[in-house]
Amino acid sequence: MKKSDTDLSRRKLLKTTAAAGLAAAVFPSLARRTTLIQPQSNVAPSEFDEITVGDLQDGMKSGKYTARSIAEHYLKRIDEIDKHGPTINSIIELNPDAPKIADELDRERKEKGARGPMHGIPVVIKDNISTADKMMTTAGSLAMVGSKPERDSFVVQQLRKAGAVVLGKTNLSEWANIRSNHSTSGWSGRGGLTRNPYALDRNTSGSSSGSAAAATSNLTAVAIGTETDGSIVSPSSINGIVGIKPTVGLVSRTGIVPISRTQDTAGPMCRNVRDAATLLGAMVGVDTEDKASKASKGKFHKDYTKFLDASGIKGARLGVVRGYFGFLPQVDRIIDGALEVLKHNGAILVDPADIKSLAKLGNAENIVLQYELKTGMEKYLEWVGPSAPVHSLKDIIDFDDKHKDTEMKFFGQGIFLEAEARGQLTDKKYLDALAKCRRLSRTEGIDFVMNKYKLDALVAPTDAPAWKTDLVDGDHFLGGSSQAAAVAGYPSITVPAGFVSGLPIGISFFGRAWSEPALIRMAYAFEQATKVRRPPEFKPTLGLL
Numbered sequence: 001m002k003k004s005d006t007d008l009s010r011r012k013l014l015k016t017t018a019a020a021g022l023a024a025a026v027f028p029s030l031a032r033r034t035t036l037i038q039p040q041s042n043v044a045p046s047e048f049d050e051i052t053v054g055d056l057q058d059g060m061k062s063g064k065y066t067a068r069s070i071a072e073h074y075l076k077r078i079d080e081i082d083k084h085g086p087t088i089n090s091i092i093e094l095n096p097d098a099p100k101i102a103d104e105l106d107r108e109r110k111e112k113g114a115r116g117p118m119h120g121i122p123v124v125i126k127d128n129i130s131t132a133d134k135m136m137t138t139a140g141s142l143a144m145v146g147s148k149p150e151r152d153s154f155v156v157q158q159l160r161k162a163g164a165v166v167l168g169k170t171n172l173s174e175w176a177n178i179r180s181n182h183s184t185s186g187w188s189g190r191g192g193l194t195r196n197p198y199a200l201d202r203n204t205s206g207s208s209s210g211s212a213a214a215a216t217s218n219l220t221a222v223a224i225g226t227e228t229d230g231s232i233v234s235p236s237s238i239n240g241i242v243g244i245k246p247t248v249g250l251v252s253r254t255g256i257v258p259i260s261r262t263q264d265t266a267g268p269m270c271r272n273v274r275d276a277a278t279l280l281g282a283m284v285g286v287d288t289e290d291k292a293s294k295a296s297k298g299k300f301h302k303d304y305t306k307f308l309d310a311s312g313i314k315g316a317r318l319g320v321v322r323g324y325f326g327f328l329p330q331v332d333r334i335i336d337g338a339l340e341v342l343k344h345n346g347a348i349l350v351d352p353a354d355i356k357s358l359a360k361l362g363n364a365e366n367i368v369l370q371y372e373l374k375t376g377m378e379k380y381l382e383w384v385g386p387s388a389p390v391h392s393l394k395d396i397i398d399f400d401d402k403h404k405d406t407e408m409k410f411f412g413q414g415i416f417l418e419a420e421a422r423g424q425l426t427d428k429k430y431l432d433a434l435a436k437c438r439r440l441s442r443t444e445g446i447d448f449v450m451n452k453y454k455l456d457a458l459v460a461p462t463d464a465p466a467w468k469t470d471l472v473d474g475d476h477f478l479g480g481s482s483q484a485a486a487v488a489g490y491p492s493i494t495v496p497a498g499f500v501s502g503l504p505i506g507i508s509f510f511g512r513a514w515s516e517p518a519l520i521r522m523a524y525a526f527e528q529a530t531k532v533r534r535p536p537e538f539k540p541t542l543g544l545l
Contacts, residue, residue, distance in 0.1 A: 043085055043538050048073055049218045050535060053121055053275045056221060060109065060120055067102035067109070067120030070221070071165055074122050075099075078168070078219050086200060086538035090213035092127045092191040093135050094168040102165050117305075118282045119163030124220045126211050127169040127191070128176055128257035129153050129266065130384070139257040140174040140188025142407055143390050143399040150385040153255025154287045155224070155266050162282035167220060170210030176231060177207040178259050178373060178419075180411040182474040185209055185235075189407045193469065196239065197536035198503055202466035203475065205238040207231040211269045212239035216536055222279045223269040228259045228369065230463075230482035232267045233494040237462035237506030240496050240533055242276045242523070244268045245482075247513045248489035249292035250300055251283050255383065258376035260369050261292070262434065263486055271533065273495065273524040277304035280516070292489075299514045310528045312521035314346030316456045318509075319353025319449060324460035327479025331505055334498035335461045338507045338526070342459070345529050350453045355484050357444040364440075365487055367433035370419040393420050410471045441488035450512060457515070457522055458484075462494040462506035485510040493523045496533040501542055504533075 048070075059065035075094065082088045095101075105120045114120070125131075128139040130149040138144035152160065159166060171191035177183060185206030186194040194209040196202040197217045204213050208225025212235035215223040225232045227245045236243025244267045251266045258264055268279040284300040287293040301307075320339060325332050343349055374393050381388045390396050397416050400407045423430070439445075446458065464478035485492040492510035499505060507526070509519045527533075 043081055046073070046077065046218065048077070050271060051218075051221070052272060053117060053221055053278050056121060057114070057117060057119070060114075067105045067165060068099060070120065071098050071102040071122050071167060074167060074220055081217055081538070082214070082219055086197070087195070088197055088213050088217055088219075088538075089192055089194050090170055090210040090217065090219060091124065091168050092140065092171040092188075092210060095166055096134050098122070098165055098167050105163055105165065108163075115161075115163040116282070117278050118159070121164050122167040122221045123159060123164045123224060123279070124168050124170050124211060124214050125156065125166060125224045126172050126208050126226055128172060128226060129155060129169075129224065130255035130257075131156050131166060131169075133166075135169055137169075137257070137384075138190050139176065140172050140190050141396070142189045142403060143396050145190060146387060146389050147384055148387045149255060149383070150387075151255070154252035154285075154290065155256070155283055158283055158285055164282065170208070170214055170223065172209055173206030173231075176226060176228060176257070176259055178228070178369070179413045179416050181414060182411040184410060184469060184471050185475050186469070187410065187471070193471075195469070196466050197538055198240065198466065199539050199542045201468055201541045202503065203238070203469045205235040205463065205466065208235050208269060212236055212241060212243070215239070215269050215271060216241050217538075218271075218535065222275050224266055224279070224283070225269045226256060226264065226266045227482075227486065228263045229365070229486035230480060232269060233482050233492055233506070233508060234463045234480055236269050237494045238466045238504060240504030240536065242268075242270050242273050242496070242527070243494045244276050244280055244516070244520075245485065245492045246280065246516060247296075247491045249290070249295045250491075250514070250516065252285070252287035252290040252293045254287050254289040258373070258380050260372040261376055262368065262372065262437075263489060273520065273527050274305060274308060277308060277520050277524075280304050296514075301517065304516065304520055307517040307521045308524045309521050310525055311346070312525035313342055313529070315348070316346075316522055317348045317350060317454055318342060318522075319453055319455040319458045320349055320351035321354055321458050321460040321481065321484075322352035323354040323356070324479070324481035328464050328500070330500045331461050331464060334500070334505050335507055338497045338530070339459070341529055342526065345525065350455060353449050353453050353455065353458060355445050355449055355458075357440040357448070358484055361437065361440055361487070364433040364436040365483070367429065368437055370415070371422045371425060371427070371430040373419045374422050375425055411474060437487050441484055442490075446484055446488050446490055446510070447512065455511070456518055457509045457511040460508050462508040465500040465503035465505060481508050489513065491516050491519055493519045495523045495527050497530070498532055501544060502539075503542070
């Protein structure tokens with residue numbers, strides 16, 4: 001059945017379906033891998049490939065590297081791989097001041113020492129996260145070209161305080177995939193299409209497409225994305241990296257182009273759990289401008305690496321959410337293999353531990369997101385200041401109508417139109433939908449299941465393998481597990497778990513609000529027990545025939 005243009009299911013509000021037809025590559029520790037006939041990459045290796053934040057810090061301490069030399073290396077790789085060669089197209093804009101900022105941080109290191117673990121470390125951020133510098137913040141839309149906020153988003157303020165070098169901004173699914181049900185993830189009017197580094201004709205998923213592609217391609221030390229429902233964990237899984245979707249409020253949303261005040265959050269996207277934990281510690285902090293952030297007081301940690309424990313699975317009670325299985329047999333085999341690893345390392349599995357209440361959600365999440373998009377967008381555009389080219393969702397809709405040849409050559413703006421027709425956040429329809437979302441995802445959802453079975457976390461497959469990019473019919477999602485934690489505003493972490501025909505598959509750990517320490521501990525232990533990740537080879541296609 002064809003879905004309407006205003007159905008938000010393509011934003012990771014997914015229905016599971018059975019599918020087959022891809023050659024299987026089961027969990028590598030339990031069975032042989034499928035051999036594929038594929039062309040080899042012509043991308044030259046680099047000493048920085050798979051390098052960690054800790055390695056970079058050690059190099060700067062010893063004098064082997066400087067912040068300047070590290071930044072220059074990544075800028076060169078972006079030119080070689082992102083803009084030429086495979087042409088991943090993950091970076092939408094570079095920061096022209098990055099080398100200068102790196103020089104200043106090198107001088108500071110010599111004179112005063114490093115500020116902390118992020119001192120001199122390059123980071124790329126999604127182009128819906130505002131910066132007060134020479135870069136624009138556009139959410140990938142031509143309607144926002146010229147937008148240069150007068151101050152940094154709170155997240156960027158925190159990064160700069162930590163000594164990070166903001167190297168550039170990443171492409172994304174335009175407007176974080178909230179414009180149309182028929183959109184193609186990884187495409188924006190301003191940035192064009194970001195391609196999957198594992199097979200260039202495959203999709204990156206979204207909406208943090210560029211952040212995921214840049215991180216997995218070793219074009220940056222670490223990256224930051226944003227999520228409303230699946231936009232960190234899905235592209236992280238599909239691009240073979242670790243993604244942390246924090247509890248809503250742990251990371252401030254001030255200065256981030258909004259969708260939902262109840263579900264939006266920024267989070268780390270990195271090649272390993274340790275780097276993700278390091279980056280998360282640099283992002284957190286109470287922001288008085290973000291009401292949700294105030295709730296994080298006393299709950300956040302500036303150092304999440306202290307929770308890393310290679311034996312952190314032992315004794316953990318994990319609930320297997322079988323309701324999120326079944327959309328692809330090959331994925332089920334990989335995750336079942338991962339469950340065996342968890343058991344072997346001391347986890348106590350409760351299988352199944354399904355969140356049955358989510359079946360009653362209906363259209364409630366869609367209603368909430370549409371109401372909050374309309375009011376949130378106007379507030380954000382006012383926050384931007386004089387450089388904002390548009391001032392409301394209606395202005396954006398009008399711009400798109402006037403520029404159909406560029407902005408709407410592949411898909412329309414049905415979700416925008418429906419959101420514009422919504423009323424105020426005092427409307428009974430909105431309040432009822434929000435209450436329903438909270439009750440079914442929290443009280444009768446994650447909290448209920450975890451209390452019932454005395455669980456430390458829930459586990460499920462994160463997503464399907466990457467599909468072939470289709471600019472005609474849009475995305476082809478098979479299934480995923482992001483919705484429960486997204487609607488609840490609770491944390492989730494995805495970690496590489498295996499491959500299907502050379503395409504990455506992730507496993508998700510999720511649980512109660514503010515449970516990042518426990519989730520990071522378990523995710524790290526799983527990562528250390530498996531070490532599944534392997535970097536992409538930038539193959540033109542999988543070559544399965």
